[in-house]
Amino acid sequence: MKVRDLHEWPSTPEEAEAIQDRLRPLLHLDVPGPTTPRTVAGLDVSYAGDGTGARLAAAVVVLDATTLEVIEESVATGTATFPYLPGLFAFRELPTLLAALNDLTTTPDLLVCDGFGVAHPRRFGLACHLGVLTDLPTIGVGKTAFIGTHTDPGPRRGDTSPLLDEDETIGRVLRTQHNVRPVFVSVGHRTDLDTACRNVLDLTPRYRLPETTRRADRLSRDALAG
């Protein structure tokens, strides 16, 4: 599929933050999202090593949204060119993820990202960045808290509580399985929070994490190994 060019690349955290601030106005937020996507892609990255220079493998797995069967897979390997800094996490994974997306013959109706969308210090997490670069609907599904405050949602699958930053709703804490630790859902691009949570529930018939990310996680892990 076609991906927007990565024209400039930051060499300092300050430049990275400036890029986020410059791209943020390109987001389409609170527009109706894909309620019944035909295909959904999961993205994930595995690492070998630490800091800059770590080897990494980025995987994209496209599933049929109805049957959850694999339609297409893509993996790319590379080297981290940016250190891990909370809030700038995307700059570590973006180049390799885009390479994997580029090799896709399919154009997914929705991208499910590891991490956050607008639930981010500058409202521009990985899911937002990938959304602007692909112009596809994207959502972020985080496994642990980042920014914002929340109360625990009820114990049943489908229970939610708002993720708040002051008075602003930046995401939703969503229980995907009964009595299982919830996930953090936030919108990235071209969708709304209700649709995003609906999509995540549709992708979690059995496990805590979306089937898309589980598949991508395995694929990226295997790619690093052999």
Next chain:
DNA sequence: GCGACAG
């Protein structure tokens, strides 16, 4: 000023 801090 001191911690906390997506993956």
Next chain:
DNA sequence: ATCTTGTCGC
């Protein structure tokens, strides 16, 4: 993310 044994439970 990754380093890591056994263990409890469906």
